[in-house]
């Protein structure tokens with residue numbers, strides 16, 4: 001902290017590095033760090049609850065240490081490096097803690113989530129993690145929804161999967177730096193949010209999948225024609241409702257895009273698929289796939305396809321998938337997501353049959369579409385619930 005004297009009604013220039021970006025702005029000496037982050041820089045991920053240092057909602061990292069932003073005057077942080085929850089990771093490049101919170105459903109209203117994430121990061125990065133004292137160590141942030149079990153499970157999960165230390169914050173997220181009041185030299189705000197970077201490698205999360213799908217469909221086409229579709233990834237991708245292949249990356253890696261509109265949730269995924277097994281003799285293939293939506297939803301799946309010739313010259317296509325969902329798409333819950341996934345596979349099988357029969361990729365607009373699939377799934381579930 002500098003020894004400057006500033007009149008209470010005057011402002012002084014303050015330079016901070018926030019999420020990897022240096023920023024200078026004029027602040028009144030009484031302004032708290034939380035107010036500067038939220039009201040001057042637009043980083044509203046730092047929540048404010050009590051403003052008395054009790055609830056921990058405002059936890060950020062100041063020079064790598066967790067601190068309550070409501071208890072610090074911004075001018076105390078001259079020259080400091082500040083990391084907020086926006087710097088921990090972005091929608092397209094989430095920090096493992098963010099992924100774990102999503103996977104373990106470690107939030108209810110979400111108000112405490114930024115403070116919990118930053119506090120959890122501080123604990124894991126500090127090298128003092130101890131499962132036996134985890135609840136106590138995380139008690140500096142209060143959850144008014146009392147959703148502690150998922151929160152502790154998420155932190156414990158990251159501790160277990162990163163025994164050599166938790167990855168550093170991704171930082172450098174200037175898109176959120178918005179000068180709401182004059183005096184900020186944070187540079188222009190990009191007009192549009194960048195689409196999430198598609199990952200270079202497919203990774204499948206540890207832990208149980210959100211949904212497991214195992215369906216079998218009888219196709220009229222002979223097995224050789226069906227396998228010809230499955231062996232041509234471009235035609236295969238065209239059979240997936242709403243999906244298309246955008247690049248063949250070589251080495252059995254493919255980039256693709258998919259649009260899913262499930263009721264009020266409209267998602268545009270960019271993703272990567274890796275064919276890890278493709279056996280023309282046994283007619284089986286296994287694909288790892290992952291996709292991310294710029295709104296923070298993500299899916300990971302291990303997909304197994306197996307084709308068997310039937311006695312009457314057709315093919316039985318069996319599809320199994322372990323699907324991991326996180327973000328908004330996980331709102332649908334396991335049962336409904338399972339129903340929708342099964343119907344998507346049924347539609348996929350029908351499209352494969354058509355492509356095998358015609359020798360062409362199916363028309364992109366054929367099939368009922370994801371929204372219709374969702375409504376069909378809901379109706380079927382309601383009919384099941386009421387015995388009709």
Ligand code: FES
Nearest residue numbers: 049050051056070
């Ligand atoms: S808002 Fe800072 S501790 Fe409650």
Ligand code: FES
Nearest residue numbers: 108112143144145
């Ligand atoms: S999830 Fe609501 S305050 Fe923690």
